[in-house]
Amino acid sequence: MTLILDDTLVPRCAKLGPGISIKHDHSQKANRPTFLNSQCWVTLALVVRVRLGSALTLPIRSWLLEESGQRGKLWVARQLMDSIQGHVKGVRLLIDAWFMRSKLILPLLEQQVRIIGQVRRDTALFLPPEPEPKRRGRKRKYGRRINAEVLEALPVQAMELMLYGTVQRIRVRSVLAVARFLKGLPVRAVWCEMFLSDHTWSRPRLILATETDLSAPQVVEMYAERWGIEPLFHNLKRWWGVANLWQQSKAALELWMQIRSTAYALTQLLALQLWESFPLMALAPWRKGAMITAGLFGQSLRMQFIEQSGATALATSCFPCFATRLPKPVRGTS
Numbered sequence: 001m002t003l004i005l006d007d008t009l010v011p012r013c014a015k016l017g018p019g020i021s022i023k024h025d026h027s028q029k030a031n032r033p034t035f036l037n038s039q040c041w042v043t044l045a046l047v048v049r050v051r052l053g054s055a056l057t058l059p060i061r062s063w064l065l066e067e068s069g070q071r072g073k074l075w076v077a078r079q080l081m082d083s084i085q086g087h088v089k090g091v092r093l094l095i096d097a098w099f100m101r102s103k104l105i106l107p108l109l110e111q112q113v114r115i116i117g118q119v120r121r122d123t124a125l126f127l128p129p130e131p132e133p134k135r136r137g138r139k140r141k142y143g144r145r146i147n148a149e150v151l152e153a154l155p156v157q158a159m160e161l162m163l164y165g166t167v168q169r170i171r172v173r174s175v176l177a178v179a180r181f182l183k184g185l186p187v188r189a190v191w192c193e194m195f196l197s198d199h200t201w202s203r204p205r206l207i208l209a210t211e212t213d214l215s216a217p218q219v220v221e222m223y224a225e226r227w228g229i230e231p232l233f234h235n236l237k238r239w240w241g242v243a244n245l246w247q248q249s250k251a252a253l254e255l256w257m258q259i260r261s262t263a264y265a266l267t268q269l270l271a272l273q274l275w276e277s278f279p280l281m282a283l284a285p286w287r288k289g290a291m292i293t294a295g296l297f298g299q300s301l302r303m304q305f306i307e308q309s310g311a312t313a314l315a316t317s318c319f320p321c322f323a324t325r326l327p328k329p330v331r332g333t334s
Helices: 073-082 102-110 148-153 216-238 250-273 294-318
Strands: 002-011 021-024 035-049 055-064 092-095 114-119 157-163 166-179 185-194 205-209
Touching: 002 073, 002 216, 035 073, 035 216, 055 073, 055 216, 055 250, 073 102, 092 216, 102 114, 114 216, 157 216, 166 216, 185 216, 205 216, 216 250, 250 294
Parallel strands: 002 092, 092 114
Antiparallel strands: 002 035, 021 035, 035 055, 114 205, 157 166, 166 185, 185 205
16 A cells, blocks of 8 residues: 655635644745745545556545644654554555655654655765674674765666656666665665756656665656645645635634545545446536546536435425425534
8 A cells, every 4th residue: 555645835815724824835836935824734645546557646634734833744744644553554655855754754664664755865875884704892884875976886777667647768776775864774775867858867866765675666656656646735725625725723624624635535436436337428428438537426426416405495495394304404504
């Protein structure tokens, strides 16, 4: 099972509200300031394999980061991972460079969680120590440091892989290394470069995997699945109304966020499992032969609920006695 852990900012105009404060925007998007008045959500998502070998990202739970206090994103990430412990086994977690900290990774490794994440290119990595004769004192933990000279001496492997929805031409260097920030833990280090449209190679990205038996292409392909959480954030904020949640308490806001995320995941799963039996000709006959998507399932569900509510309103207006048989709404709900 592959999970993704990442955070996103939801810009706000209001100055007061749960989790609203001035935060640094790491995305560096065009026409956007470096610091935003926003809310920060940390989301745990699941990667599901779908038709034609592609991957689908579904939200599991989102946690609103508080505007003050000592409970930062690393603490929230630990709580999200602890919430699923005991329910799933064999978890592989994909994270970006911000979450690649020993404070988060080392406790997860004790829980048999496998980690693949990107780190800074200047991260202190060392070769495993060479065998040495017996001597007094403890054994060496680190060998020679991997610097630019050692990196240039590594063999280069060129290939073409399906990454980010298209075939990418890449070249990688890989070595079994020891990470100092992980207290000497052996990792698979992969330096990946992509061939750009201007016929140049991108700067190398350093990816670390705690599974040392993985090959370099496997590490790159698995980490590329982390990008699926970016369109997930886009869809939740723009099409599923997360940017319009204005609840005044943190508990109510997180509850509505969970309702929106569950609805999004439900339509995606329906499109994944029931696409063959979807009544496309009854709903949209002009789209004959089109792919059955989650949007079509959402439209179908919306029409069914609207028809049911419209029928109930018509029966109540025409036959007042019918209203006495309907269950009374609970106070505080609509």
